[in-house]
Amino acid sequence: xxxxxxxxxxxxxxxxxxxxxxxxxxxxxxxxxxxxxxxxxxxxxxxxxxxxxxxxxxxxxxxxxxxxxxxxxxxxxxxxxxxxxxxxxxxxxxxxxxxxxxxxxxxxxxxxxxx
Amino acid sequence: xxxxxxxxxxxxxxxxxxxxxxxxxxxxxxxxxxxxxxxxxxxxxxxxxxxxxxxxxxxxxxxxxxxxxxxxxxxxxxxxxxxxxxxxxxxxxxxxxxxxxxxxxxxxxxxxxx
Numbered sequence: 001x002x003x004x005x006x007x008x009x010x011x012x013x014x015x016x017x018x019x020x021x022x023x024x025x026x027x028x029x030x031x032x033x034x035x036x037x038x039x040x041x042x043x044x045x046x047x048x049x050x051x052x053x054x055x056x057x058x059x060x061x062x063x064x065x066x067x068x069x070x071x072x073x074x075x076x077x078x079x080x081x082x083x084x085x086x087x088x089x090x091x092x093x094x095x096x097x098x099x100x101x102x103x104x105x106x107x108x109x110x111x112x113x114x115x
Numbered sequence: 116x117x118x119x120x121x122x123x124x125x126x127x128x129x130x131x132x133x134x135x136x137x138x139x140x141x142x143x144x145x146x147x148x149x150x151x152x153x154x155x156x157x158x159x160x161x162x163x164x165x166x167x168x169x170x171x172x173x174x175x176x177x178x179x180x181x182x183x184x185x186x187x188x189x190x191x192x193x194x195x196x197x198x199x200x201x202x203x204x205x206x207x208x209x210x211x212x213x214x215x216x217x218x219x220x221x222x223x224x225x226x227x228x229x
Contacts, residue, residue, distance in 0.1 A: 004158070033216065042221035043159070043203070056216060091158055103149060104217060106158035
């Protein structure tokens, strides 16, 4: 597609349930990033993929959060045993190439609400 | 203290005015500086992307970086109601191998009054 695609656009779930968020980057982009945007907090980095490997997972807030990327394309972010503080907009971004200077382009995010 | 500080606003200006948005930062290793525009319920959209100190102009938008003061600005000339959005500054460290994560300001909410 033309841009970064994320699904679902909205997700409401009960506390304690697991959720899976999907990101489809711009075709040909090898770098993929997950960020979280909370009210009043700005965007916080979660994890970064180059190809299928994750050189930087430093932003994942707890071991309930995990992410994977397969085939160098689609990525999924999984949150286990969700808590109310996990409510936020989860944004995915991609950039063209690992070795060149390229900016990150964002999808519209998944708005996650934990009841 | 946050690495990147940005006045959250809100900022309201009349149509046609010049808008000035600013961020300060504390990490001198930041080398790449960006401004993103975010409309309600949408993802951030890249407006300006600059490397190191100096000015960069694109249409009505001018990005300015002053590394000695650790201060960046975005100027919007002839502001339009369609410019009403949240503006996010973002910064990236010097790259050793390629891409790096972005560190964002909290965003400034801007409203242009017709």
